[in-house]
Amino acid sequence: MTLYLDDHPKEECGVMGIFAPNEDVARMAFFGLFALQHRGQEAAGIAVADGQTMSMHKGVGLVSHVFTPNAMMDLKGHYAIGHTRYSTTGSSSLRNAQPFMIETINGPLALAHNGNLINSAELRNELMQQGVGFSSSSDTEVMTMMLARNGGATWEERIKTAMKKWVGAYSLVILTRDCVYAARDPWGFRPLCIGLLPGGGHAVASETGALQTLGCEAIRDVKPGEVVSLSNNALKVMQALPEVKPSAMCVFEYIYFARPDQTWDGINVHHVRQRLGEELAREIINGHANGQTDSNGFAEVVIPVPDSSVPAAIGFSHVSGIPYNDGFIKNRYVGRTFIEPTDSLRKRGVALKFNVINENVRDRRVVVIDDSIVRGNTTGPLIKLLRNAGAKEVHMAITCPPIAHPCFMGVDMGTQDSLIAHQRTVDEIRQMVNADSLTYLSLEGMMRAVGRTDGYCQACFTGQYPIPVDLTSVKTGFERVTK
Numbered sequence: 001m002t003l004y005l006d007d008h009p010k011e012e013c014g015v016m017g018i019f020a021p022n023e024d025v026a027r028m029a030f031f032g033l034f035a036l037q038h039r040g041q042e043a044a045g046i047a048v049a050d051g052q053t054m055s056m057h058k059g060v061g062l063v064s065h066v067f068t069p070n071a072m073m074d075l076k077g078h079y080a081i082g083h084t085r086y087s088t089t090g091s092s093s094l095r096n097a098q099p100f101m102i103e104t105i106n107g108p109l110a111l112a113h114n115g116n117l118i119n120s121a122e123l124r125n126e127l128m129q130q131g132v133g134f135s136s137s138s139d140t141e142v143m144t145m146m147l148a149r150n151g152g153a154t155w156e157e158r159i160k161t162a163m164k165k166w167v168g169a170y171s172l173v174i175l176t177r178d179c180v181y182a183a184r185d186p187w188g189f190r191p192l193c194i195g196l197l198p199g200g201g202h203a204v205a206s207e208t209g210a211l212q213t214l215g216c217e218a219i220r221d222v223k224p225g226e227v228v229s230l231s232n233n234a235l236k237v238m239q240a241l242p243e244v245k246p247s248a249m250c251v252f253e254y255i256y257f258a259r260p261d262q263t264w265d266g267i268n269v270h271h272v273r274q275r276l277g278e279e280l281a282r283e284i285i286n287g288h289a290n291g292q293t294d295s296n297g298f299a300e301v302v303i304p305v306p307d308s309s310v311p312a313a314i315g316f317s318h319v320s321g322i323p324y325n326d327g328f329i330k331n332r333y334v335g336r337t338f339i340e341p342t343d344s345l346r347k348r349g350v351a352l353k354f355n356v357i358n359e360n361v362r363d364r365r366v367v368v369i370d371d372s373i374v375r376g377n378t379t380g381p382l383i384k385l386l387r388n389a390g391a392k393e394v395h396m397a398i399t400c401p402p403i404a405h406p407c408f409m410g411v412d413m414g415t416q417d418s419l420i421a422h423q424r425t426v427d428e429i430r431q432m433v434n435a436d437s438l439t440y441l442s443l444e445g446m447m448r449a450v451g452r453t454d455g456y457c458q459a460c461f462t463g464q465y466p467i468p469v470d471l472t473s474v475k476t477g478f479e480r481v482t483k
């Protein structure tokens with residue numbers, strides 16, 4: 001029996017890079033990775049260089065499990081890159097853990113990546129034909145090998161040459177013996193930001209929160225198509241490829257992935273989530289939503305599915321006037337254990353992760369705010385928990401449109417057929433999860449909450465991919481190369 005405790009899309013990873021003269025960069029990377037732990041909990045790694053040599057430690061588990069004091073002792077230097085990884089069932093976590101480190105004719109090289117190359121299978125085959133062997137099934141290894149083989153007088157040139165061949169999503173950190181490079185694909189799919197360290201030097205990370213942890217100032221996004229070199233107190237910036245217009249930043253970063261303190265494209269994630277809740281309430285009140293509900297006052301209490309839906313529930317309450325309260329208490333750690341539950345515990349399903357505060361929902365009509373429904377395997381059980389606790393009615397309100405298409409840009413949403421909204425109407429989904437009503441936020445409402453009309457990828461909602469993808473040959477999005 002499969003145990004479903006979570007029904008969110010999975011972000012592939014978080015990356016960070018640091019150049020800090022006279023600092024213990026491994027420790028800085030360690031604390032930076034802590035702030036990126038939510039982007040990947042299955043493996044973590046740090047590679048460090050001191051101008052001459054490079055060392056690395058990586059392993060399976062949370063950042064705090066992988067990096068013991070002993071493991072940190074050998075990581076000496078003032079250049080570092082780090083990675084937290086999410087990997088799906090079936091792929092060997094340690095084999096695919098990052099960074100990837102190799103010795104090249106131009107010295108040691110390590111690379112860590114967030115994203116997915118659409119053409120990685122093709123590039124991998126090309127390299128194999130040329131006699132290159134691989135020790136993993138990750139597209140990051142393909143990128144590493146390409147960089148190692150590229151001609152060019154400098155690493156910047158080699159990176160630029162490789163970027164011309166890479167199609168897809170990549171926010172990369174690259175370590176050589178005396179430099180850290182940060183590169184972002186020309187579509188700008190995944191975030192990457194850079195900041196000035198208080199003691200001199202720079203740091204780059206998937207999210208601004210990790211840079212704030214290190215005390216960074218003057219934080220800005222690495223631009224789409226840009227390569228930034230961190231080896232000096234002054235940043236060296238190269239526009240390696242022209243920025244694709246409009247860009248295709250992943251809108252899902254706002255809905256679920258990023259931490260609420262993240263600012264991306266100049267927009268704070270927490271604020272967007274609050275506005276998503278406000279927009280949803282307006283659409284319900286105005287009767288413009290896609291679902292079943294069409295009037296105000298249909299519920300007596302609004303509760304979030306913690307944690308990512310809390311700001312949206314606050315926004316929803318603010319606009320609708322329906323009082324906000326906590327309904328679920330989430331155990332944040334149970335989903336991250338490697339110990340399998342017993343059969344009797346397994347039957348409890350989401351009850352292993354969520355408890356209901358019975359007193360807050362009993363005899364009430366409840367509206368539940370959730371950020372997304374992917375496969376739909378936890379929504380029904382959550383509704384059942386509320387009904388068992390005595391809720392009179394349970395109305396589901398989702399802060400994005402139905403997810404009906406898989407992602408090929410670095411997010412694991414499963415196959416098309418596994419998505420509950422693929423080829424089903426909203427009412428069919430409502431019946432499947434046994435909600436009294438089900439409302440999704442419209443695409444327009446979602447973009448109003450973001451505050452932009454274009455520049456964002458919305459392919460998992462619309463099926464219109466910013467880069468052509470072969471739906472027939474690709475089965476599982478980013479994991480296609482690894483199976």
Ligand code: SF4
Pocket residue numbers: 189249250251252253406407408409410411457458459460461
């Ligand atoms: S398809 Fe969805 S999850 Fe993937 S990059 Fe686009 S918006 Fe993000």
